[in-house]
Amino acid sequence: MIAYQSQKVSYAYFVVALLLFPLQVIVGLWLASNYAFTMPQGLVNVFPFATARAMHTNLLVLWLLLGFMGGAYYMIPEESRSELFSTKLAYLQLVLLVGAGVAALIGFIFGWTQGRPLLEIPFALDLVVVAGALLFLFNIGATIIRAKNWTVLQGTLLGGLVFLALLYLFGIPFYRNLSIDWYYWWWVIHLWVEGAWELVASALIAWVLMKITDVPRQVVEKWLYVIIGLFLFTGISGTGHHYYWLGAPKYWLWIGGIFSALEPVPIALMVWDTFRNVKERQGKIVNPVVWLFVVGCAVYHLIGAGVWGFLHTLPQINYYTHGSQVTVSHGHLAFFGAYALLNLTLFYYCFPQLKGFERFKQGAGTWGFWISGIAMMFLGLAFGVAGVLQAYLERILGLGFMNAQAQMQFWFKIAIGAGVIFLVGVLIMVVDLLALKPETAESG
Numbered sequence: 001m002i003a004y005q006s007q008k009v010s011y012a013y014f015v016v017a018l019l020l021f022p023l024q025v026i027v028g029l030w031l032a033s034n035y036a037f038t039m040p041q042g043l044v045n046v047f048p049f050a051t052a053r054a055m056h057t058n059l060l061v062l063w064l065l066l067g068f069m070g071g072a073y074y075m076i077p078e079e080s081r082s083e084l085f086s087t088k089l090a091y092l093q094l095v096l097l098v099g100a101g102v103a104a105l106i107g108f109i110f111g112w113t114q115g116r117p118l119l120e121i122p123f124a125l126d127l128v129v130v131a132g133a134l135l136f137l138f139n140i141g142a143t144i145i146r147a148k149n150w151t152v153l154q155g156t157l158l159g160g161l162v163f164l165a166l167l168y169l170f171g172i173p174f175y176r177n178l179s180i181d182w183y184y185w186w187w188v189i190h191l192w193v194e195g196a197w198e199l200v201a202s203a204l205i206a207w208v209l210m211k212i213t214d215v216p217r218q219v220v221e222k223w224l225y226v227i228i229g230l231f232l233f234t235g236i237s238g239t240g241h242h243y244y245w246l247g248a249p250k251y252w253l254w255i256g257g258i259f260s261a262l263e264p265v266p267i268a269l270m271v272w273d274t275f276r277n278v279k280e281r282q283g284k285i286v287n288p289v290v291w292l293f294v295v296g297c298a299v300y301h302l303i304g305a306g307v308w309g310f311l312h313t314l315p316q317i318n319y320y321t322h323g324s325q326v327t328v329s330h331g332h333l334a335f336f337g338a339y340a341l342l343n344l345t346l347f348y349y350c351f352p353q354l355k356g357f358e359r360f361k362q363g364a365g366t367w368g369f370w371i372s373g374i375a376m377m378f379l380g381l382a383f384g385v386a387g388v389l390q391a392y393l394e395r396i397l398g399l400g401f402m403n404a405q406a407q408m409q410f411w412f413k414i415a416i417g418a419g420v421i422f423l424v425g426v427l428i429m430v431v432d433l434l435a436l437k438p439e440t441a442e443s444g
């Protein structure tokens with residue numbers, strides 16, 4: 001049961017996010033087919049790989065951000081103990097962002113793109129996104145300021161969101177010098193996922209843990225200070241792991257290597273803290289599946305971002321793996337573990353309350369978690385093997401790109417297999433959440 005009526009806006013954000021997620025995955029399957037099989041040229045001419053890739057990644061960023069925003073609109077009223085400043089503005093913001101998203105997807109098909117991976121959307125749409133982001137920050141900020149009940153959790157969330165919005169601005173201009181252009185491109189890409197988003201994630205995870213256990217607020221907040229300090233310290237200096245080969249000064253090899261190697265530390269602390277809080281639950285859990293997602297998210301975050309990131313972060317290794325399918329392997333495991341699972345945790349925690357009941361049947365959520373989680377591991381491993389093969393064939397044996405690709409096709413076929421199973425897991429969760437019903441006496 002929700003305590004504040006305005007929390008309901010989060011439902012609309014969550015539903016849109018849940019619909020975009022399977023769409024993103026289907027486009028992913030199409031992408032993998034492009035690698036696994038030789039497509040007829042006529043098809044490639046009308047629907048190029050780069051167009052599908054832009055759809056896949058932009059859909060990802062859009063649904064994840066809508067989920068975070070919905071999560072913020074759910075959490076802030078409870079934390080600030082007041083209704084949101086304006087639900088109308090919140091809906092207007094959703095319309096703007098979804099409108100920009102739809103326009104971008106259609107635009108990509110017709111070649112309306114800036115071309116830079118992940119930041120493809122054209123300047124005009126950037127302005128709409130900025131307007132949406134400003135509305136969001138204004139609404140959240142005004143709610144907090146008006147309510148005057150500051151907490152560390154709100155501060156962290158708001159800090160992360162402001163940082164996130166500011167960084168986006170660096171990706172808007174185009175610099176004619178490509179080294180400089182990529183230099184700032186990474187301010188958005190790296191400092192988002194390894195900086196701003198980590199702050200948002202820490203605040204949301206800490207809040208969910210606090211809500212579903214008996215752990216006192218002071219304990220959660222003390223831990224947040226440490227984690228956030230470490231995230232900022234290692235994440236910001238760790239940007240250097242992207243400056244090895246783009247024409248930046250040589251000292252980045254050292255800075256990037258050493259500090260990014262420390263990035264798994266705050267992530268490991270998050271796992272440790274999650275387990276510590278789990279022990280505090282004292283019989284309070286209502287929906288065990290929410291636990292499964294919180295713990296799963298923490299562990300998968302450590303594997304995908306921490307372990308898989310560490311594997312290729314030292315310049316001695318990155319020299320061989322840079323921009324190969326090893327990177328793609330890490331990109332999938334990290335995004336899924338850290339941010340897709342975080343969103344799913346929020347959905348499973350918030351949905352029953354938004355729909356006005358406490359307990360629901362846990363079966364589908366549990367199946368969805370395991371099927372998607374294991375299938376994503378296989379998908380990541382298939383990309384990983386293809387990537388190691390690629391690094392060996394291209395960078396040690398010196399084979400040309402297409403000759404190496406021919407040897408990798410088998411692993412992309414495996415990726416399609418894992419991807420289809422992954423899609424099944426995703427659909428189970430989406431249908432389960434959208435149709436979530438209270439558990440009745442007989443069904444329990």
Ligand code: HEM
Nearest residue numbers: 193241260263305309310312313322323327331334335338
């Ligand atoms: C949740 C956090 C993370 C996410 C979502 C994430 C995601 C990604 C993605 C999508 C890329 C590919 C970007 C591109 O070239 O298009 C990438 C690259 C990279 N990531 Fe992460 N990452 C995370 C954390 C980490 C951590 C903690 C480390 C190091 C310990 C790391 C190390 C790297 C490195 C070295 C590259 C560059 C690979 C190359 O040279 O091709 N990442 N990451």
Ligand code: HEM
Nearest residue numbers: 025028029031032057327328331332335336340419420422
């Ligand atoms: C059926 C499932 C999926 C398949 C088959 C798939 C396949 C692919 C392929 C083939 C690429 C292009 C790689 C390249 O440019 O060489 C890609 C890119 C990407 N996908 Fe997926 N994908 C799937 C699901 C997902 C999910 C669930 C996420 C996130 C949670 C995700 C995140 C990404 C990211 C971040 C990139 C860019 C990676 C980079 O730049 O290194 N994908 N995907």
Ligand SMILES: [Fe+2]
Nearest residue numbers: 190194239241
């Ligand atoms: Fe990075």
